[in-house]
Amino acid sequence: MKDSHAPARPAAPPTHSIGVRTPLIDGVEKVTGAARYTADLPVGPTLVGAIGRSPVAHARIRSIDASAALAIPGVRAVITGEDFSAPYGVIPITQNEWPLARGRVRYRGEPVFAVAAEDQASAFAALAAVRVDYEELPAYFTAEAARAADAVQLHDKKPGNLERVVEQDFGDVDAGFAAADLVVEKRFESAEIYHGQIELNATIAQWDPVQRRLTVQSVTQVPYYLHLTLAQTLGLDESQVRVIKPYVGGGFGHRVEPLNFEMATAALARAAGGTVKMELSREEVFLTHRGRPHAFVDLKIGLTAKGEITALQAEVVQRGGAYGGYGLVTILYAGALLHALYKVGAVRYRGFRVYTNLPPCGAMRGHGAVSVRFAIEALLDEAAAKLGIDAFALRRANLIEAPYRTLNDLQVNSYGLPQCLDAVERASGWHERRGKLPKGVGLGLACSHYVSGSAKPVHWTGEPHAVVNLKLDFDGSITLLTGASDIGQGSSTLMAQVAAEVLLLPMDRIRVISADSMLTPKDNGSYSSRVSFMVGNATLRAAESLKRLLVEAAAKRLNVTPEQIEWLGERCVVTGSDQGLGFADCVQAALAEGGTITVKGAWSTPPETQGGKFRGAAVGSTAGFSYAAQVVQVRVDEDTGSVQVEKIWVAQDCGKALNPLALEGQIQGAVIMGMGEGLQEETEYHEGLPLRTNLIDYRLPTIAETPTIEVALIESNDPLGPFGAKEGSEGALHGCPPAIANAIADALGLRLAAIPLTPDRVLDALRARQRERKLAALRREKEVA
């Protein structure tokens, strides 16, 4: 959409906002402290909400007695599961969770009742005064224990506590292994991890008892799903509800489904007939969880002598926690994204999603694919070594040529992985430096990919995937109305850039109002990296539509045809003449036709990108895959087992870099989240009691151990993306854990198959090798003797 005439016409504004390093349009508010997050909002007289949680991991609730709590002065409401009309769950077919447990608790820390009181002291006194009588049941804290034949079922009709079993076979897997020159096989393990967004969970719910209206402001990434779920669980009509997303301090998937405390706050507000503010502690945020599940991945890969993958077989067991959440999507993603990164001869996938008596897992950045990508990239590295092929050469032996249809019917329209590989190979000095590094220092490579939005939304209604409205009014400013949730990733900035680019107007003419169900069009939310692609495309179309109206009005005013008008943003001219109109006059001309202008842009994924026809085929389908490659340099201390990541070079095929500054930030953030997962992050439980519910024991990466991350942006110009763009927030995460493991293998010659790669794990492996070597030496001595 670049204006090719711009250089010849000094009157035209500079072209323009796409591809320009653009600070956030809400950045000034953030750096000055003016940005108001949920907990910061002024809402007038407010009651304090608090949640009473289960002290046991699995039990029937015999009774709840709130009479003593209600007798405490200042206590205004106590509610339980009985105060809700229906259960919920983000996936329509697995709605098995109540906002407050009803009849049964399934994990330690599960919300059982909630109180609203005039101040915090009375709220806490009320929590202590509610009497709950539990009848304990056997509890299961590993997938294996929960799957035992005699295990009590957590949910009805789920024998073996299997939430979902996936069996998928594509191509002739056995023939593929038979044709292989090398077959490698290994069990990998990855720990349960947690999003760790720095903003604590908070919700403010306002109930108007006279007009029976509910307004909820919350920390959500999915205001629309929250809206639906509030109406469903509280038994309200959707038109009685308004959901507003204020500034949100990160999400990473924690807030990608409606969460129990949000519904509890709303129900408290209704019960107390006023406004309730609920702020969770960090410990409670950990209990709310929804992070990445612990997983075992049994992986087998067959390769030819040249390194081509003839067959791949993966069995994945995910410890899902107590409720459905996004679980079935997670287990399907793990299978779907075995495809579409490389050409693979045949694929067999077996997935088992298991209910356990632990806080429910959910979607986390890189959803579903991180554990399997760790396994694949680590095992490929091992295979390359066995075949005597360089790690880059092995990847290059398996590249796709776009357009390409995978075995499981995913559509790849653009594929910049070859350029990503070239970029990090060059930047890291791979060939010059590898094998010549000091003792304990190593380099590792891994690749990854991710979707630019799920091609089929969770709630399939047939509506467009994204809708954006633009309002143009007398003052010449354009208000962009979008339901898209900016959670820090910069989506509002991106939409303003897209609109400014099409209209050739300066960014400051565009103002964004986002995520208020009373004002903005519905949007499915910020998940699966859908916003740049889908909402970007809708914005592009809305801006084109507005531009058409302005051009037509200008043409009419100037008595020429619209085709004669050349649009230059702040003014337009009649081609080949000195006639023209300034922007203000164009606006006036357009408004004279019918007043304030509102236009709409909508976008949907084309049917051919929505996946195949088999069960579960929608998961993994997308209109555009991003691709990434990264090289990690580690230094391992062989005395302590500690691994320091010294440098990361990463390249991501983002289609087109709409905002290179923001993209670099997204990619750096994703990579470091992957580093945390690879090296140090892990939730831990003792008999269902979480042991690391603070930010000291749960080790998020700090600035002290985080290396510099060098980013290269690769532009493959996707045919469907807005201006060719694809996602930039998730695809680089998956590669970091395996790149670290591969770098450790390079440094030590040790192949570790479980993350996080903590000092204990590394030291154990080093000691085991030492013992092995000593024993081997002893055996040799004996043989000689």
Added chain:
Amino acid sequence: MPMRLLKLKVNGRVRQIAAAHSALLLDVLRDTLNLTGSKQGCDGGECGACTVLVDGQPRLACITLAATVEGQAIETVEGQVRGGEMSRLQQAFHEKLGTQCGICTPGMIMAAEGLLRRVPNPSEQEIRDALAGNLCRCTGYTKIIEAVQAAAAEVAQ
């Protein structure tokens, strides 16, 4: 709950308030003085989002009793805008994208402000040391270091 009158000097202005003996500085700033720029991200002293300056030194407002800083100069992120101009750190965090979701940003900026007052031209290692108690989950820190370096370079000029 026993209350007392406190005279707090916040962003150059003396504010007299009534607060419980046990009142934490962060709660007083946020709830009583409506200065919500300082954030709470943890259950106490883990994340650094509440960092403010007390007599020029970075302090965690969430584990500081308000009564213990009476008479001392307290500075929050809101006080960094002077005469309609953002501080050099605010400007740099904005322009270099040292902020994404923004929740750690006020604490990050105040910790960095404390550093630049002590060490106007810090090395990368000094920046890392000074900000090691401030967690950010969005940026991967690279752009935070670049922002502090850019602000320091501006001071040096």
